[in-house]
Amino acid sequence: MAHPFMSHPVSTPVTPPRLHAFIPCAGSGSRAGAGAPKQYRPVAGLAVVRHTLAAFAAVPRVATVMVGVAPGDRELAQEPGIVLAECGGPTRAATVLGGLQALRERGAGEDDWVLVHDAARCLVTPELIERLIAGCEGDPVGGLLAQPLADTLKQGLAGRAEATVPREGLWLAQTPQMFRLGLLASALAQAGDGVTDEASAIEQAGHRPRLVPGSAHNFKLTWPEDFALAEALLRTRQETRA
């Protein structure tokens, strides 16, 4: 017989945190030269962002793939398996903050993990995404893919090298970057539009994101010459799979 003061276990359903991807896709690609915004330019037979989406579609643990586009942008309107949010803002940080709100409106919880990934980083692979998840899931803060610097670093002024900067401990930030929705939303709101990635906002909030080794192939299409390199690498992957 149960002791009269012994409380019965209450079976409140516990929903484990889920994983969502948010893909900011609302930039203008001004450094990539003339033409359509870089995320919609064709590379290896597909628009840049469609390669990005294919990598996330191959990671079954990602419950939602949300793409943040500029208001009125219908480029991905027929794309299966994604949620479109017309939350594009004047900066990447504003687009991401809008996306986090859109995820909340679709039922995402404050403790759910969000993987933010640039649409323009179309060489990401399912293996890299899974490596980041494995590296961050048990972490109290979360983290990002990053690559240690491979070249000597110069401080430049007016086209001349002023000094050589020690590169020990310096990493190039990549994406995805994985943080809990509530923490990331409050950090971004606090940090404002000046931050160029999620980890910066989290750092400003007093945390130290985990650095998970990425890959040199996971570069962001930024400059005109990046497209030829992406084309070559993606074609090689396609041939290897065939």
Ligand SMILES: Nc1ccn([C@@H]2O[C@H](COP(=O)(O)OP(=O)(O)OP(=O)(O)O)[C@@H](O)[C@H]2O)c(=O)n1
């Ligand atoms: N207001 C913005 C700016 C950028 N991005 C997205 O953030 C990613 C990385 O940004 P970046 O390379 O800086 O893209 P752009 O801002 O488009 O490029 P640029 O700075 O050369 O104009 C891209 O997928 C881009 O579409 C966004 O969603 N909203």
Ligand SMILES: C[C@](O)(CO)[C@H](O)COP(=O)(O)O
């Ligand atoms: C988020 C990012 O890709 C990390 O390297 C990068 O900061 C975004 O690009 P931007 O040119 O700084 O907007």
